């Protein structure tokens with residue numbers, strides 16, 4: 355580790371700085387106080403951070419507490435010194451009002467840690483939905499060598515001989531409960547069956563999506579994303595990840611070398627092929643903005659819509675995480691896409707090789723789970739971007755449009771990609787839960803359900819509340835999904851073909867603030883439009899009246915962070931980042947070292 359052409363380690367400025375011996379002593383003494391030696395801190399060994407996202411508050415990532423031991427062994431093996439530290443915990447299913455509020459907070463905290471401490475490289479322990487983008491956004495901003503280690507999905511869930519997938523079973527079970535087919539106890543048993551081990555969602559929810567895309571971006575070791583959390587292979591890849599980060603520091607291989615425009619386009623293509631979550635564009639666009647790559651939302655449709663669905667995982671398909679891993683995981687999917695020239699093969703990855711070299715020739719091990727490109731589950735499975743007088747942009751995940759939905763809404767031979775219907779509007783999930791079964795609302799199979807007040811400002815944090823079940827009386831008649839439209843997000847585990855992430859949100863006076871129950875709405879997937887069918891003058895009048903009344907109302911902030919984030923957060927179309935933070939790019943290279951502290 356002492357070769358001539360090795361980059362100067364930034365940790366030397368803390369631990370071995372002959373120009374400022376006064377400070378060196380102070381920096382050294384507390385890192386010696388738990389038993390590290392001068393020899394370790396002053397002999398040119400790289401100091402590697404382990405950004406620990408696991409804790410009792412974040413069960414999805416809790417297994418990282420165990421994996422970190424193997425990461426340390428790998429770091430040691432290659433002559434590095436490991437310093438483990440906590441990242442603000444984020445548990446998607448635990449945090450109220452929504453973990454959406456916490457991604458940018460964890461990002462901010464991690465930027466300060468990576469920049470302000472003596473770290474030469476970092477292992478990002480990623481997993482649950484927001485932990486992955488928070489870590490990658492921070493690594494992009496600071497731009498020191500960084501490698502992601504996924505915690506991996508839970509084992510498959512089972513109930514009465516059927517696979518039960520995380521999240522996906524919740525939405526199904528809610529329907530069964532509403533229709534009176536199961537009782538509360540059975541409801542909880544059924545849902546709990548989907549979470550049989552440590553790890554994150556075993557479905558193609560946001561977690562598996564974001565971890566697959568992290569691998570597709572080149573930020574984690576090839577073949578690592580899909581390994582279930584409890585498998586022995588996960589321990590081994592933790593060790594390999596620890597080893598590799600030390601080499602990356604020696605090679606000065608940084609996020610900016612990996613997170614290129616080509617890498618982001620690869621991620622978009624892979625997202626369509628895996629049937630990835632509608633949260634992906636928010637997070638991937640956020641990462642792109644922090645590394646300085648332009649990635650307008652339209653790129654998702656341009657590069658992703660024509661790509662077929664190859665991975666047969668719930669919610670778009672049948673199988674779960676263990677099956678995905680056994681079938682070949684991300685490399686097998688990428689190899690199929692490469693065969694069609696859909697992947698930029700020259701994109702560099704954390705192992706120092708290109709994605710092409712990593713994935714070329716990787717075979718599918720089970721074609722029921724990962725389909726060959728020639729026999730996909732669905733053609734044209736990527737997102738459609740919609741716009742109109744309801745919003746400047748929103749997306750729809752076409753891979754979850756099933757036969758029943760297509761037959762009901764998209765089967766008019768004259769206009770096969772368009773549908774129209776009356777709106778029923780809910781202001782937040784409380785309003786929806788309270789009224790959805792009220793027959794007075796007159797919801798029919800033609801109704802479009804609207805959820806507003808659920809965006810980054812309104813909720814605050816943008817909550818996963820747009821997927822709404824139909825009223826119980828319609829479920830009993832066999833109607834399992836109505837079109838849902840909203841300015842919030844939706845769980846990646848939901849099979850609802852909703853129109854999501856509408857920007858600007860109602861709280862920012864987007865068009866959704868103006869719609870009323872009973873208005874007719876027209877959606878045209880071919881033209882990419884979503885409009886409320888009322889004259890512009892009427893809309894302008896409604897806008898004027900609402901603005902005069904103080905704008906679209908939303909609840910007061912309950913914590914300081916809610917208030918701070920509300921003041922500076924952008925809309926989901928552009929990643930819902932803290933606006934202004936994107937000015938701080940590659941700060942380890944562009945902003946010098948932070949000043950001494952004493």
Ligand SMILES: CC[C@@](C)(O)[C@@H](O)C(=O)O
Pocket residue numbers: 446447483520521555558559560561631633818844845846847
């Ligand atoms: C319940 C499932 C979650 C928590 O993963 C969800 O946030 C998702 O988007 O996939």
